[in-house]
Amino acid sequence: GAALLGRMTTNAFLRVPGRRGAVVRSFAKDMRRPLRVFLVIVALSATIPVAGLPYRWIAILYQMLLVVFILLVGWSLSIGARFWSQQYLSHMSMDGDDSFTARKHVTQIRVLRRAMDLMILVITVSAALMTFKPVQQYGVSLFASAGAASLIVGLAARPLLTNLIAGVQIAITQPIRLEDAVIVEGEWGWVEEITSTFVVVRLWDWRRMILPISYFLEKPFQNWTHQSASLIGAIYLNLDYRAPIEDMREELARIVRASALWDGNICNLQVSDATERTIQVRMLASARNAPQTWDLRCEIREKMVAFLRANCPEALPRLRLFDDRPGDGPEISPPRPTGSSPG
Numbered sequence: 001g002a003a004l005l006g007r008m009t010t011n012a013f014l015r016v017p018g019r020r021g022a023v024v025r026s027f028a029k030d031m032r033r034p035l036r037v038f039l040v041i042v043a044l045s046a047t048i049p050v051a052g053l054p055y056r057w058i059a060i061l062y063q064m065l066l067v068v069f070i071l072l073v074g075w076s077l078s079i080g081a082r083f084w085s086q087q088y089l090s091h092m093s094m095d096g097d098d099s100f101t102a103r104k105h106v107t108q109i110r111v112l113r114r115a116m117d118l119m120i121l122v123i124t125v126s127a128a129l130m131t132f133k134p135v136q137q138y139g140v141s142l143f144a145s146a147g148a149a150s151l152i153v154g155l156a157a158r159p160l161l162t163n164l165i166a167g168v169q170i171a172i173t174q175p176i177r178l179e180d181a182v183i184v185e186g187e188w189g190w191v192e193e194i195t196s197t198f199v200v201v202r203l204w205d206w207r208r209m210i211l212p213i214s215y216f217l218e219k220p221f222q223n224w225t226h227q228s229a230s231l232i233g234a235i236y237l238n239l240d241y242r243a244p245i246e247d248m249r250e251e252l253a254r255i256v257r258a259s260a261l262w263d264g265n266i267c268n269l270q271v272s273d274a275t276e277r278t279i280q281v282r283m284l285a286s287a288r289n290a291p292q293t294w295d296l297r298c299e300i301r302e303k304m305v306a307f308l309r310a311n312c313p314e315a316l317p318r319l320r321l322f323d324d325r326p327g328d329g330p331e332i333s334p335p336r337p338t339g340s341s342p343g
Contacts, residue, residue, distance in 0.1 A: 077120050267284070
């Protein structure tokens with residue numbers, strides 16, 4: 001009867017029409033199983049007093065129903081947190097060029113939701129244990145471990161809670177966000193996933209680097225897209241002193257204007273250094289994000305080298321050798337050996 005009532009109640013919510021009805025229907029679908037368990041608990045609670053069982057058995061059954069109810073509440077809270085976070089994130093898109101706000105919100109929601117799931121689990125298990133007098137001390141210990149860092153019980157719980165607190169700090173302060181371009185441990189990649197205890201960085205060659213979440217609060221790292229996804233790429237060429245700088249500036253402007261990767265902001269060429277043999281030319285160009293910046297740098301480098309090779313080959317670096325020996329002069333006969341003349 002309880003299962004039938006639960007199915008009827010769920011079906012009633014699933015028939016709610018309209019735009020908001022879609023959200024109600026989706027939520028009712030997720031809460032279908034917890035609702036059925038709740039109705040079973042209610043039915044058993046009403047049946048136990050009239051079953052004619054001994055008082056001891058009635059107390060045990062009520063204790064079991066209380067534990068199941070507490071676990072049901074924790075389960076329902078976890079489902080509700082996941083549902084509403086998914087509903088919020090469904091309106092976010094990280095595919096566009098200007099995805100800064102979306103990445104910020106997605107990072108906050110995902111990290112905080114995972115931290116909330118862990119807190120719900122700890123509190124639910126603690127509350128269930130608190131219903132048993134012989135094991136109340138274990139529940140108190142769990143509550144203590146879920147508190148501030150100064151109340152952490154045991155060295156075993158310390159790393160977990162340290163990373164959990166670091167995850168909450170990252171969700172609030174946001175030194176990193178999902179799809180941020182970062183350099184960690186000398187490797188360049190993107191933040192692919194942020195959990196409550198670790199961060200997955202997708203490297204440029206598709207490898208994955210797994211780092212504890214506390215790493216991003218305790219060690220320095222580079223975040224190329226912290227404020228904006230746009231980046232400036234630098235291209236360096238070592239050339240001969242005869243390199244046509246003005247012609248190269250015009251060629252650089254032509255290359256970036258013809259490229260779909262350029263964002264239309266930065267285009268610059270300067271002689272950044274000079275040695276006894278070559279000069280160093282630095283070219284700057286901006287793009288919308290890190291991958292496009294890399295591709296634009298490669299495109300400019302390839303086309304500029306081709307331009308110099310075709311139009312000004314003397315600008316390419318070369319090694320000069322000078323012969324400082326004296327030139328051809330009057331022939332000098334080798335000295336004759338000394339000694340007595342014949343005869």
